[in-house]
Amino acid sequence: SDLEALAARIADCTACPRLVASRHAAAETGPGPYWARPVPGFGDPGARVHVLGLATAPHGGNRTGRAFTGNPTADTLVAALHRAGLADRPTSRHAGDGLRLQGAWMASAVRCPPPDHRPTRAERAACAGWLTAELAALPDVAVLLCLGRLAWEAACDWGGVRPRARFAHGAEHVLTGGPRPGLRLLASYHPSPQNTRSRRLTPGMLDAVIARAVAAASP
Ligand code: DU
Ligand code: SF4
Numbered sequence: 001s002d003l004e005a006l007a008a009r010i011a012d013c014t015a016c017p018r019l020v021a022s023r024h025a026a027a028e029t030g031p032g033p034y035w036a037r038p039v040p041g042f043g044d045p046g047a048r049v050h051v052l053g054l055a056t057a058p059h060g061g062n063r064t065g066r067a068f069t070g071n072p073t074a075d076t077l078v079a080a081l082h083r084a085g086l087a088d089r090p091t092s093r094h095a096g097d098g099l100r101l102q103g104a105w106m107a108s109a110v111r112c113p114p115p116d117h118r119p120t121r122a123e124r125a126a127c128a129g130w131l132t133a134e135l136a137a138l139p140d141v142a143v144l145l146c147l148g149r150l151a152w153e154a155a156c157d158w159g160g161v162r163p164r165a166r167f168a169h170g171a172e173h174v175l176t177g178g179p180r181p182g183l184r185l186l187a188s189y190h191p192s193p194q195n196t197r198s199r200r201l202t203p204g205m206l207d208a209v210i211a212r213a214v215a216a217a218s219p
Pocket of ligand 2: 016017039110
């Protein structure tokens with residue numbers, strides 16, 4: 001399929017020298033094996049909701065080779081997707097676990113793990129083309145649910161929103177131009193252990209923002 005061919009091209013990308021180094025450096029710090037290549041998006045080709053992170057997690061996607069897989073953030077997110085009926089199970093542990101999404105897609109704006117989770121402007125610009133290409137192969141996506149301020153800012157920059165729309169949990173902005181006019185950006189706090197432990201983002205808040213994404217994406 002288009003998406004499979006695209007995934008293979010993404011996984012071969014070496015456009016950002018610093019991130020090629022950091023994906024291998026992360027692999028040296030943990031018990032192997034590590035994917036240590038760019039991580040394509042994952043989910044249902046008929047997805048209406050696209051969940052967007054900022055960048056691949058060094059020991060999550062960079063280890064397992066699948067977006068939002070193999071770390072605590074992944075389990076928080078996929079448990080919520082499961083409660084919403086968008087995932088067939090509440091966990092996302094490894095690429096061979098059989099997880100299937102229905103109506104949802106997950107990817108990061110930057111597909112390699114940047115040092116300190118902070119990609120440069122040039123790295124974000126380099127990887128934006130992969131988001132455009134994946135969305136071109138996901139014709140039913142109507143809502144981009146952006147996890148965290150930095151994912152929101154990356155989505156605004158990718159979507160040509162200038163000045164950027166203000167980030168807040170629950171903020172929305174509909175793109176009027178850029179690669180996908182009409183696409184609705186919806187912001188959530190990031191489901192990181194830090195945000196969930198402090199209850200800055202509660203399960204109820206995550207359920208509510210996912211429900212809003214699903215409702216807004218319904219035909
Ligand atoms: O072989 P396949 O049914 O095309 O699935 C490929 C891949 O994508 C598999 O890892 C499951 C996932 N997937 C999904 O999560 N949801 C779908 O609706 C279709 C495929
Ligand atoms: Fe390629 Fe994106 Fe990784 Fe840069 S961050 S090397 S553009 S996949």
